[in-house]
Amino acid sequence: MRDFRFSFNILDVGSRDALIDRCRRSAELGYDVVLAADHLGAPAPFPMLVAIADATRQRVGTLVLNAPFWNAALLAREIATTDVLTDGRLEIGLGAGHMKWEFDAAGIEWKPFGGRVEQLATMVDGLHTFFTNDFDELPEERDTPRPLQRSGFEGSGPPLLIGGTGDRVLRIAAAHADTVGVAGTFQIPGKPPGTFRLATASETDERIRFVRKHAGGRADGIEWHLLVQMVVETDDRQSAAQSIAERMAANMTAEDVLDTPYLLLGTVEEMVEQLERHRERYGFSYITVHDPYMEVFAPVIDALRGRG
Template sequence: MTSAERPFRFGVNLITVADRQSWLDGARQVEDLGYDILLVPDHLGFPSPFPALVAAAGVTDHIRLGTCVLNAGFYNPTILARDVATADLTTDGRIELGLGTGYVRAEFEKAGLPFESAGKRVAHLRTIVETVYGHLDDYSYAPRPTQSHVPLFLAGNGDKMLRLAAERADIVGFTGASTDRDGTMSLNSAADLEERVRFARDAAGARADDIEWNLLVQKVVVTEDREQRTAELHAEYAPGLSVEEFAALPTVLVGTAAEIADKLLDIRARIGISNITVLENARDEFAAVIDILRR
């Protein structure tokens, strides 16, 4: 199966936990809406990923549960291996381990951790991956995860990060955005994203069609007036791009549910991205797009 033929999987990144019941109700709703993956990011001020995912497993039947993505700089690899194994064991083998280098300087400073260069952060992430999977792949290790292999999801944008992802990951994620030294994010053009995908696929070589390619969508607006809403969002999100360039962004989906579905089909056909993650605020309206693509 080529990447262009791989079935879609859809995930939603959840961050809001008002209380226990609202979180559990939200998890049930994600599954009921047809999503394949419930994801939790890893930022200070947001819920702790593994407790939130384990709680969600208790009220759902089949949805996969993932981190999108853990900040490797926050973790000791041996302790993380224990947490991953325990989470997989207590969710009946539904965990997908997402990892990244971390990119927000202020979060490192708040945690009392050094904010190293990008190269050093990638090197630390490599150590995390090698140590965690060294433990998980050792059948004498305890506790044992339920899955024989916990899927590894690595996400980023830079050359070193994408080389590591192409070498090791089961799922490779693209943010479609660049960050400055302090972690401020700006959206990349469609051409920039496609170049990053080509770079990663070339680095993967023979593995390219075995990898599942993911995109984090930054904005979803289901509307009958695509042109007007695109113009409004352009001014807010990416004034440095032309309106035409903004409309072409794979990370911004604006239009009717059918138009958005067509855009995602085109993205999959052209660059092989079939794993789509949306943010929490798009959870409900994006479900209409999922329904069209399932049919």
């Protein structure tokens, strides 16, 4: 069973000083990794990660890059340069994208899900190619940068996380990813793209089984990633769960809320017990919380580390 490691995702910069102070504070609280998303309206991930790595000794990563936004050659250059500038502390998360308005705003073609998944698969293969090949067509003095790390992309680059819920994305994750993020969200039929509901505990069981089946001999080496959508410290889990269920407009019952791994509710000790159960049941050992929950989740990290 893997040891826990913990991360949070930065949502905005504000200023350089505010960003650095936030990340230094997270290091004091026990967070191992700082993550950046890849959304219009959010900061550009790579320059932000370089600034963070320059100010702390934490690892940094993307959760997740939208593969259809990128060209493989240009993304390989970004990844390799960032890995060098962070002294080999970069982790790369890749996904297929899910917010149509971002594609529209950027003037990027929005393809049906199958087309975006194909772009993701092509990106994984393309990055591996760019990390391993020498390119004769480049001028001799223009040596293309290479990542420092060799643990991901079939041993040619930084560790690779692939996140998603659907069969096609998870097949790619099973075949290639060092870390698999079972995203825990399902598109609600008939609603605009990006309108999600949370997965139940039983649905998560099924998704984990699916990945393990398709991973074959790789399955026991996979690290399992959990993105916690909400952290609620409370002495009354049942009332908190009922309130959340009512806000979810009949997509989940209170019992679903209490059982799903994507929500943490209760006292610090109860949340510790939840994460220990989730690691035992699903394998989740790499835990991410959203930036607003960084402080409230910190005592849970402390308690888990105290248990050795």
